[in-house]
Every structure is written in structure tokens, then in C-alpha cells.
Amino acid sequence: MMRIVLILLTAVTMLGGCAMSREDRLRDRADKIEDKLIDERDRVVALPAADPDRASRLSNLNSLKTSLSAVNIGLGSAKYLPENRRDVAYDIIEEAYSTIEWNIPLKAGDAGRRPMPEGFVNGKLDLK
Secondary structure (H helix, E strand, O other): OHHHHHHHHHHHHHHHHHOOOHHHHHHHHHHHHHHHHHHHHHHHHOOOOOOOOHHHHHHHHHHHHHHHHHHHHHHHHHOOOOHHHHHHHHHHHHHHHHHHHHHOOOOOOOOOOOOOOOOEEOOEEOOO
16 A cells, blocks of 8 residues: 555656746757757858858857847746736747747858747847
């Protein structure tokens, strides 16, 4: 009997410990995107200096890193919003992360480049 209770308590504890808030999931995504940016930067830096796309791609990656930092600041601020506005902020932040991730392999000026979401303009979260 004691063994069953112990197993149930362990299972409940493990299930409860696995629940992540939306903010935590977004932070985890931001970390993964930063890792992708670093990997791509390393690939681009390894290109020959004479490569015609190298400078443009490095500039794009630098811009994306700046955007990622700005979105991360927005994520840190979102928890202070009223609950009815917080989900909207998280939606915009999620879309901004998706946009950054989409643009990682591109160079500045590529036709397939996706613009930042309307709710994230000029490096700041805008919840009109």
C-alpha cells in the first residue's frame, strides 16, 4: 500500500513539475533562436572574406540579434500587463520570434524576408 502511495505521489509531482507557463515556453524559444543565430553567424564567418553575400548576411544577423534582444525585453515586460492584455502581448511576441527565426538564413534585401509583426514596431511592443 505504501509503495502505491509513493508511486502516485511521484507521478503527481512529476506531472506538476512539467507544466510551463507561456512566458517560460517563450523564453525557451528565445534561447533556441539565439542558438540558431549563433550557429548561422559561425557559418557565415567561416565563408571567405571575398564572398559577396558575407557582409550582407552578417548585417542581417546583427539586425536579427538586436530584434531578438528587443523582443526579449518585451517578453520580460509582458508579465506586468493586465491579464486581458498579456495574451495579446504573448501572441505578438510569439509572432516576432517566428519572424526572426524565418529570417535567419537570409541576407538583407532578400525577397523572402518577412517583416516584423505590426504589434512590434521600431523595436518595441505596441498594444494599440
